[in-house]
Amino acid sequence: MNTLLPKKTKLLTWPVLHQGKLALTLLVALLLSIAACSSGMPKTWQQVDMFDVVGESAASLMALFWLWLLMISRPRGRVTNWLIVGTSLYWLTTVLDLIDEFIKYPADMRLFAWLESLPVPVGMVMISIGLVQWLAEQQSINRQLAQREHFQREHQLIDPVTQLYNARYFMLQLQREIALHRLTDKPLAVAIVDIDGFAQLNRRWGMAVADNCLRSLAGAIELRLRAQDLACRFTSDRFVMLLPETTTELATAVIDGLHQHSEMLQPQPLAVTAVTINLNDNESADELMTRLTMRLDWQKRCRYADGQGAA
Numbered sequence: 357m358n359t360l361l362p363k364k365t366k367l368l369t370w371p372v373l374h375q376g377k378l379a380l381t382l383l384v385a386l387l388l389s390i391a392a393c394s395s396g397m398p399k400t401w402q403q404v405d406m407f408d409v410v411g412e413s414a415a416s417l418m419a420l421f422w423l424w425l426l427m428i429s430r431p432r433g434r435v436t437n438w439l440i441v442g443t444s445l446y447w448l449t450t451v452l453d454l455i456d457e458f459i460k461y462p463a464d465m466r467l468f469a470w471l472e473s474l475p476v477p478v479g480m481v482m483i484s485i486g487l488v489q490w491l492a493e494q495q496s497i498n499r500q501l502a503q504r505e506h507f508q509r510e511h512q513l514i515d516p517v518t519q520l521y522n523a524r525y526f527m528l529q530l531q532r533e534i535a536l537h538r539l540t541d542k543p544l545a546v547a548i549v550d551i552d553g554f555a556q557l558n559r560r561w562g563m564a565v566a567d568n569c570l571r572s573l574a575g576a577i578e579l580r581l582r583a584q585d586l587a588c589r590f591t592s593d594r595f596v597m598l599l600p601e602t603t604t605e606l607a608t609a610v611i612d613g614l615h616q617h618s619e620m621l622q623p624q625p626l627a628v629t630a631v632t633i634n635l636n637d638n639e640s641a642d643e644l645m646t647r648l649t650m651r652l653d654w655q656k657r658c659r660y661a662d663g664q665g666a667a
């Protein structure tokens with residue numbers, strides 16, 4: 357079952373936006389009916405063809421229903437005007453057609469015969485123009501919706517605190533870079549940076565200060581990267597860097613610089629543990645990241661054992 361469809365369509369909504377057009381159409385229908393009835397003589401019951409009456413009534417009711425649907429569903433505008441005026445013309449001719457079943461006009465009176473037939477093609481042409489413009493309008497709306505959806509998808513990949521891309525985006529880019537690495541065989545390095553004692557920093561200074569620390573570190577990381585590199589927030593206090601065409605020596609220099617930078621950060625100096633590794637042959641993105649985080653955890657244990665990390 358399609359759960360996107362509304363459970364109940366409200367057909368009895370008053371067409372607030374088009375009540376002027378509705379009133380005008382009904383007034384014209386009334387005037388035409390009075391003019392038609394007063395211009396001819398009523399037919400006897402023997403002259404009335406009930407099959408025709410049923411057919412004409414159904415056509416008239418359906419046209420009125422289409423008009424109503426347009427009026428309750430469409431906004432004001434050019435496309436709507438084409439559709440409503442065209443459908444109104446068509447409906448008015450069906451009303452005259454129905455009256456014609458009960459009224460016999462004088463033989464020399466051609467006016468109502470014309471009014472019954474001429475507005476039909478005009479109305480049909482207007483409806484067709486409206487439908488073509490409706491199609492163009494719908495395509496434009498679809499394009500806008502697609503752009504909005506793309507924008508939202510992009511924003512789901514961005515960490516709201518640091519405005520860096522998140523882990524999901526990092527993994528997508530890593531897979532892409534690994535595929536490129538296999539073609540070019542150029543070195544590919546990844547680095548991970550973890551703040552020491554971030555939970556304690558949170559407890560001591562509060563969330564707002566801790567968030568500022570995350571932003572400062574994110575800024576410091578971005579400062580050290582080249583245009584082709586990528587930095588992302590990986591988990592709570594962990595950042596990852598993707599460093600294409602980078603040897604271990606170069607990547608180590610980047611994270612050494614980051615150590616110095618983080619110790620001078622405002623509002624709070626940070627101690628960080630950082631590790632970098634290069635992609636091995638035939639290694640997948642997941643395997644690379646598992647190796648990287650295992651190396652980081654080992655490094656943290658060593659730092660804490662040496663008394664360098666936070667308590």
Ligand SMILES: Nc1nc2c(ncn2[C@@H]2O[C@H](COP(=O)(O)OP(=O)(O)OP(=O)(O)O)[C@@H](O)[C@H]2O)c(=O)[nH]1
Nearest residue numbers: 517550551552553554555556558563566567592593
């Ligand atoms: N301010 C802030 N804190 C966060 C955010 N996301 C996660 N945290 C907190 O970050 C802390 C991370 O704790 P841990 O993973 O133990 O990190 P740690 O205290 O640095 O421990 P080690 O990594 O072993 O040094 C937790 O207290 C989380 O509640 C965030 O967006 N902002």
